[in-house]
Amino acid sequence: MAQDRSTTDAILTEHFQYTPLSVIDDIINSINTIIYKALTALESxxxxxxxxxxGYTDIKPIRNNNNNKPTTQQQSSSTTTRPAAEVARAEIENGVHALETLLEAAVDKNFDIFELFALQNIFAIRPDVESFVRLAHYEGLQWPVVDGAAGNDDDSSVTLERVGRLRRSLRAERELGLALEKENKAMDTVLVQLRALTAKDGGLGVVLDNGSKQGVQPLVTTAQFSTSQMPGLQTLLVDLRAKMALLPATAEELRKRNIARATSEEERRRYVESVAKRAVRENLGSDVSGERELGPMRSMAEVEALEALIHGIVEKGSDGDDDDDDDDEEEEEDDDDGVD
Structure with missing residues (x-):
């Protein structure tokens, strides 16, 4: 069963300020870098x-032993000799590539064993002493006394659960610190970009600073514009007051005008009724109560014509002015006198 290394890794990371695996990875990366540099120097x-x-010389085409003729591949390519420089370069590149592959395989195999050995024997704490490890920055800390252990030594007042909780809290604070540092760097980058945009030499600084270069002052310009508009506003105010004087001053005056208009309509109605009564008297006599015989029956067409006549008289009277109402009233009085 594999040993749980979480506590060991936490203690070692807190002590070294880096994880054990990062040390092993740095060693393997350093070995690979040395190999690549050595192979590059060897090839150069x-x-x-x-x-x-x-030891390379010009190579002639390979002849067939049976008929002493070049092979088919050589016939298709060339029958001349192959330069020694080309042959040497090709073999050097192939040889260096093969050597690189062998060295990488050897490093992977052997340093995997080294990683296991280092984690089990170098970066390791024995399980029996793991709970008693106290790092240098723990010196001078006052641990709270656990209930029921006041009479014991100071070491007995520290429980594993509390130590683990404090380590987790410390780890969380460090992670928070790293996150804040990362955010701070991001904000610095944003500030640099904003300063570049608002710079006077280029970016948006030309637009932002253009007004000051041209001598434009927004507050003064706005005040001057407002002052220049004052005479026009005063003229409009005078015209508005003159028009308001022509309107009814109060709601009481409006009410009086409505009453006068209603009175004139009532007078027109009375006049129409008087004319209708007079026409009835002329045709039926003075008795209009319905006690005597009404006379011959009228057709529907005659009745409709009479209604249309009365309706036209009413409309004509409603379209008249107030002066016509007075004339109609006088005429109505004269008609009443004549009837009487």
Missing amino acids: GLLSQTPKNL
């Missing part, structure tokens, strides 16, 4: 040598 050194110093 071999390519800097002449093919003759490396």
